[in-house]
Amino acid sequence: MDATFLWVLGLISLLTLASLLLPLANRIRFPYSVLLAAAGGLLGALLLGTRGVEPPGPAGDFLRALDTLDITSEAVFLVFLPALIFESALNINARHLAADIAPILLLAILGLLISTAVVGLSLWTVAGAGLVACLLIGAIVSSTDPVAVIAVFKDLGAPKRLSVLVEGESLFNDATAIVLFTILAGLLVEGGSASPLGAMGNFVKVFFGGIVTGLLAAWGMAWVIGRLRNLPLVQITLTVCLAYLSFLVAERYLHVSGVMSAVAAGLMINSFGRTQVSPETWHALAGTWEELGFWANSLIFFLVGLLIPKVLVDVSAADALLLAVVVVAAFFARMLVLFGVLPALHRLGLCHQVSLAYRAVMLWGGLRGAVALALALVVLETPEYSAPVQRLVVTMVTGFVLFTLFVNAPTMGMMLHFFGLDRLSPTDAAVRNRVMALSLSSIRDGLAQAAGQDGIDPALADEVKAEYDRRLRGVESAMLRPGEIPDSALQQVGLTTLTDQERQLYLQRFAEGLVSPRIARMLLAQVDVLLDGVKAGGVEGWRAAVNRSLGFGPAFHAALLLQRRLRVQGPLASMLAHRFEVLRASEAAVVALIAYGEQRMPSLLGEGAAAALQPLLQDRLQATRQAREALELQYPVYARTLQRRHLARIALRLEESHYKRMLDEQVISQEVLKELLRELAQRARAQDHEPRLDLGLDSQRLLRRVPFFSDLGAEPIREIARLLEPRLVVPGERVIRKGEPGESMYFISSGAVEVGVAPAPVRLGSGDFFGEIALLTRRPRTADVTAIGYCDLLVLHVDDFQPLMRSRPALREVITRVARERLGGAYDGPE
Numbered sequence: 001m002d003a004t005f006l007w008v009l010g011l012i013s014l015l016t017l018a019s020l021l022l023p024l025a026n027r028i029r030f031p032y033s034v035l036l037a038a039a040g041g042l043l044g045a046l047l048l049g050t051r052g053v054e055p056p057g058p059a060g061d062f063l064r065a066l067d068t069l070d071i072t073s074e075a076v077f078l079v080f081l082p083a084l085i086f087e088s089a090l091n092i093n094a095r096h097l098a099a100d101i102a103p104i105l106l107l108a109i110l111g112l113l114i115s116t117a118v119v120g121l122s123l124w125t126v127a128g129a130g131l132v133a134c135l136l137i138g139a140i141v142s143s144t145d146p147v148a149v150i151a152v153f154k155d156l157g158a159p160k161r162l163s164v165l166v167e168g169e170s171l172f173n174d175a176t177a178i179v180l181f182t183i184l185a186g187l188l189v190e191g192g193s194a195s196p197l198g199a200m201g202n203f204v205k206v207f208f209g210g211i212v213t214g215l216l217a218a219w220g221m222a223w224v225i226g227r228l229r230n231l232p233l234v235q236i237t238l239t240v241c242l243a244y245l246s247f248l249v250a251e252r253y254l255h256v257s258g259v260m261s262a263v264a265a266g267l268m269i270n271s272f273g274r275t276q277v278s279p280e281t282w283h284a285l286a287g288t289w290e291e292l293g294f295w296a297n298s299l300i301f302f303l304v305g306l307l308i309p310k311v312l313v314d315v316s317a318a319d320a321l322l323l324a325v326v327v328v329a330a331f332f333a334r335m336l337v338l339f340g341v342l343p344a345l346h347r348l349g350l351c352h353q354v355s356l357a358y359r360a361v362m363l364w365g366g367l368r369g370a371v372a373l374a375l376a377l378v379v380l381e382t383p384e385y386s387a388p389v390q391r392l393v394v395t396m397v398t399g400f401v402l403f404t405l406f407v408n409a410p411t412m413g414m415m416l417h418f419f420g421l422d423r424l425s426p427t428d429a430a431v432r433n434r435v436m437a438l439s440l441s442s443i444r445d446g447l448a449q450a451a452g453q454d455g456i457d458p459a460l461a462d463e464v465k466a467e468y469d470r471r472l473r474g475v476e477s478a479m480l481r482p483g484e485i486p487d488s489a490l491q492q493v494g495l496t497t498l499t500d501q502e503r504q505l506y507l508q509r510f511a512e513g514l515v516s517p518r519i520a521r522m523l524l525a526q527v528d529v530l531l532d533g534v535k536a537g538g539v540e541g542w543r544a545a546v547n548r549s550l551g552f553g554p555a556f557h558a559a560l561l562l563q564r565r566l567r568v569q570g571p572l573a574s575m576l577a578h579r580f581e582v583l584r585a586s587e588a589a590v591v592a593l594i595a596y597g598e599q600r601m602p603s604l605l606g607e608g609a610a611a612a613l614q615p616l617l618q619d620r621l622q623a624t625r626q627a628r629e630a631l632e633l634q635y636p637v638y639a640r641t642l643q644r645r646h647l648a649r650i651a652l653r654l655e656e657s658h659y660k661r662m663l664d665e666q667v668i669s670q671e672v673l674k675e676l677l678r679e680l681a682q683r684a685r686a687q688d689h690e691p692r693l694d695l696g697l698d699s700q701r702l703l704r705r706v707p708f709f710s711d712l713g714a715e716p717i718r719e720i721a722r723l724l725e726p727r728l729v730v731p732g733e734r735v736i737r738k739g740e741p742g743e744s745m746y747f748i749s750s751g752a753v754e755v756g757v758a759p760a761p762v763r764l765g766s767g768d769f770f771g772e773i774a775l776l777t778r779r780p781r782t783a784d785v786t787a788i789g790y791c792d793l794l795v796l797h798v799d800d801f802q803p804l805m806r807s808r809p810a811l812r813e814v815i816t817r818v819a820r821e822r823l824g825g826a827y828d829g830p831e
């Protein structure tokens with residue numbers, strides 16, 4: 001009872017102290033995590049100093065409680081790490097991470113190996129300890145700590161890409177360090193030998209096995225979470241379970257990296273899980289994780305701090321010298337990677353450029369923390385290590401962690417400031433000034449009126465107004481003269497704002513139940529592509545991204561191929577069905593964006609830049625509408641089915657808000673509302689299933705639509721239909737390429753194509769055929785033929801062409817006549 005009491009008391013006292021330190025850290029603008037470690041250190045020293053003296057009462061209990069909180073490496077790994085890592089990954093945008101994955105992996109894997117070698121060898125030459133022990137220390141101090149790094153970067157408001165680079169590195173290199181540690185520790189304790197090849201194979205298995213485990217676990221859990229609607233508490237709890245289960249199962253049962261597993265699970269929930277729960281639940285989920293992260297973060301830094309004095313009581317001057325060697329070697333190795341290997345990789349085209357300022361900050365920002373200490377604790381807790389090795393490992397690692405926490409972390413802010421990374425870009429500053437000037441002047445104008453309404457002395461109102469006038473003049477004088485910021489930069493800001501707004505619109509549509517989770521995910525992915533486009537290429541990048549979003553991507557072409565080669569229709573049908581919904585939703589969004597842009601953009605960007613955005617949006621609207629109409633023309637029945645479902649969904653939504661209003665007006669009770677909503681949810685589920693799209697690719701049916709087959713009887717139609725293969729082609733698709741050998745001819749059952757002949761292209765429509773000339777003359781294709789809209793074609797292969805010509809003389813006559821007309825005098829095929 002007493003032990004448990006002390007344990008709870010200790011934990012809660014630490015949490016209380018930690019919470020009170022946060023406002024202090026904010027006030028003195030000092031990194032919170034470092035302040036915690038410092039406070040922990042002070043408490044630890046107090047603990048040491050009062051050994052043997054037992055103050056009575058609560059104070060004594062408190063000290064004894066701290067003493068019971070002896071942190072073990074297992075506690076760090078099993079209790080804190082899963083939550084901390086999952087929370088960090090949950091906050092990293094997977095797309096940003098993917099964009100910079102090359103430099104991140106380079107730093108996390110190669111960088112760690114280089115650093116291990118450099119630190120290990122340097123220490124070995126001066127320390128008089130075994131090489132393996134020195135390398136072990138090198139591996140431990142080389143892993144940058146995500147918790148420390150993220151905490152500091154969050155505090156300082158570093159640019160997004162820089163944070164992603166450093167956070168990504170620290171998330172990934174923990175796994176590398178732990179694997180390397182295990183291999184070296186095996187060598188040291190068991191005295192075995194490790195082949196470099198075996199070690200590498202092991203590393204790949206552990207690293208990527210962890211990723212696969214995490215992804216699968218998260219995917220499964222996301223599926224379960226998606227089924228449990230209206231149970232936000234359960235959904236959120238399950239993400240906590242996922243964080244721990246993915247870690248524990250990977251480590252204990254699959255013998256792969258638990259860290260990588262938790263990282264992958266967090267990333268997956270961030271990108272995929274968002275549309276598995278309602279937006280309110282996501283909000284609550286993010287809040288819960290923020291809280292959990294705060295608890296774990298606060299406690300771990302405090303506990304790490306408590307540990308410090310115990311380790312440092314018997315440090316000698318010689319230790320300090322060795323530590324200096326470790327510090328210099330570690331930073332030198334990091335410099336080697338950042339300034340030697342990274343630029344080389346960029347020159348080889350393997351990764352994006354990372355600016356000099358970023359690299360300098362990354363060099364300084366590689367903080368070490370809990371993971372390194374936990375690994376040192378493992379050495380301390382394992383009796384197989386000799387006492388001198390244990391001492392060396394623990395003093396070097398603790399010393400290095402302290403160095404980065406107390407030297408690097410507090411000076412990071414200065415570094416960022418020195419390189420100007422904590423300032424707004426000129427464009428952002430211009431936008432901020434304009435928005436501020438606008439709000440100040442409207443507040444100033446509103447003041448007099450408000451004062452009048454509330455009967456306040458006008459003189460007083462004037463005084464307050466004068467204050468606003470003064471601020472306004474300040475902002476106006478800081479405002480750059482028009483033209484100083486190029487319009488293109490302002491338009492980039494405008495498009496970014498509009499695209500953010502677009503994301504909001506889709507999330508709202510999802511929240512209202514108007515689109516399914518899957519469509520919502522597609523729409524959000526489309527927004528990401530647009531944002532990346534704007535970021536990389538401004539207006540042109542945005543335009544290219546819009547075109548790409550309206551085109552048919554690789555997945556669509558794979559589905560087309562599947563249908564053509566293997567006659568598998570499912571994927572193509574569902575892709576077209578999704579395209580319908582995506583196009584409808586984007587069209588509605590663009591209409592809303594046009595109105596939003598008209599209203600908001602002028603005050604943000606100025607009239608000129610704002611006006612330039614409108615034609616861009618209008619073009620997008622037109623192109624989207626065209627794409628949607630082309631699809632509707634091809635599948636009118638399906639279009640109506642979707643519209644009907646959409647209306648039904650809107651009706652459900654209206655019904656729900658109607659019921660809720662009745663509750664607000666106390667017409668119905670909570671119980672009645674619950675019952676009504678339950679019924680409503682049942683009906684909503686019925687609207688969930690995706691209506692099937694019938695591609696209509698049936699030769700006989702298509703054949704009957706071609707005039708010169710239509711009056712044939714049922715039997716000949718069936719016979720000819722056997723020779724013809726139905727095929728859907730999509731707008732813009734080139735069916736025939738000029739100059740290629742001809743293998744088939746085509747009958748158009750519905751749709752239209754364009755034949756690229758001089759002087760002007762010729763259009764062919766339903767009932768026409770093309771591609772006959774190459775089959776008749778056995779010469780290369782005479783022209784390009786491109787689909788204008790969706791077309792249902794019937795393909796006749798060259799092997800079946802001759803038999804059909806022989807058995808159907810009337811058909812042969814029509815085809816040769818048309819070919820001769822098309823070629824003019826140049827026809828030299830059979831009659």
Ligand code: CMP
Binds near residue numbers: 770
């Ligand atoms: P082929 O040469 O096999 O491939 C290109 C096709 O374009 C050709 O067969 C005809 O079917 C079609 N084509 C060529 N010239 C014309 C034309 N002047 N008018 C209509 N269609 C044509």
